[in-house]
Amino acid sequence: MNRPAGAARIGRFHLDFLRRTSILHDTEFQTRAAELIDAGRFMDSRGWVPATSGNLSARLSDGRIAITVSGRPKGRLLPEDIMLVDAEGRSLDGRRPSAETLLHTGIYRRYPDAGAVLHPHSPAATLLSRLVAGEVILEDYELLKALAGIDTHETRIAVPIFPNDQNIPRLALKVEEYIEMHGDILAYLIAGHGFYTWGKSVADALRHLEALEFLFDLETRMHGVNR
Ligand SMILES: CSCCC(=O)C(=O)COP(=O)(O)O
Numbered sequence: 001m002n003r004p005a006g007a008a009r010i011g012r013f014h015l016d017f018l019r020r021t022s023i024l025h026d027t028e029f030q031t032r033a034a035e036l037i038d039a040g041r042f043m044d045s046r047g048w049v050p051a052t053s054g055n056l057s058a059r060l061s062d063g064r065i066a067i068t069v070s071g072r073p074k075g076r077l078l079p080e081d082i083m084l085v086d087a088e089g090r091s092l093d094g095r096r097p098s099a100e101t102l103l104h105t106g107i108y109r110r111y112p113d114a115g116a117v118l119h120p121h122s123p124a125a126t127l128l129s130r131l132v133a134g135e136v137i138l139e140d141y142e143l144l145k146a147l148a149g150i151d152t153h154e155t156r157i158a159v160p161i162f163p164n165d166q167n168i169p170r171l172a173l174k175v176e177e178y179i180e181m182h183g184d185i186l187a188y189l190i191a192g193h194g195f196y197t198w199g200k201s202v203a204d205a206l207r208h209l210e211a212l213e214f215l216f217d218l219e220t221r222m223h224g225v226n227r
């Protein structure tokens with residue numbers, strides 16, 4: 001590879017600077033980042049990402065992943081709050097990505113079609129994950145048709161519930177093993193925590209999120225919770 005003069009003498013600081021400024025000129029990254037910022041604002045407007053909870057990501061065509069920097073308020077994201085990681089979740093610019101990055105990369109690895117992953121900490125999902133054990137069954141709802149590949153209310157989907165775990169690699173492995181054993185899923189809940197869903201694009205993932213939120217809310221009411 002041809003190196004520009006002096007490139008061999010570039011230090012770590014300059015390398016980081018170059019990576020960050022090259023991000024600024026990356027149109028695909030900027031487009032996805034703007035979509036994630038909008039999605040975060042929408043999720044926050046619905047009360048689904050309180051405090052600094054939740055995280056959002058989108059996959060670029062070269063396999064890198066645009067993801068929220070850890071600890072940022074997802075309803076007030078700025079362009080600098082979106083960063084890049086590689087397919088294994090390693091930071092590409094020295095900043096600290098979401099603490100749950102490996103849950104995102106696990107989904108991208110499992111689903112080559114997935115272009116975006118969203119994670120809300122919504123009241124309905126969090127409540128439902130404590131009311132029900134094992135899995136939530138969604139069936140006979142017209143709104144199921146908002147989910148990719150479903151064209152009738154006469155459908156039954158299982159949304160698994162995993163115990164919460166501060167060890168994210170271990171949790172990611174449990175998700176992977178579940179899918180391996182039970183087949184494809186469209187979303188999963190984490191008990192007392194929130195849920196994950198995804199789609200081909202940020203818009204698709206957001207449609208899944210909104211539909212599942214609605215259905216989770218109804219399910220909590222079916223369990224006698226008056227919200
Ligand atoms: C304050 S919420 C605790 C962490 C969490 O569950 C979450 O979704 C946000 O973590 P991140 O590192 O992505 O900001």
Ligand SMILES: [Zn+2]
Nearest residue numbers: 053054100194
């Ligand atoms: Zn979380």
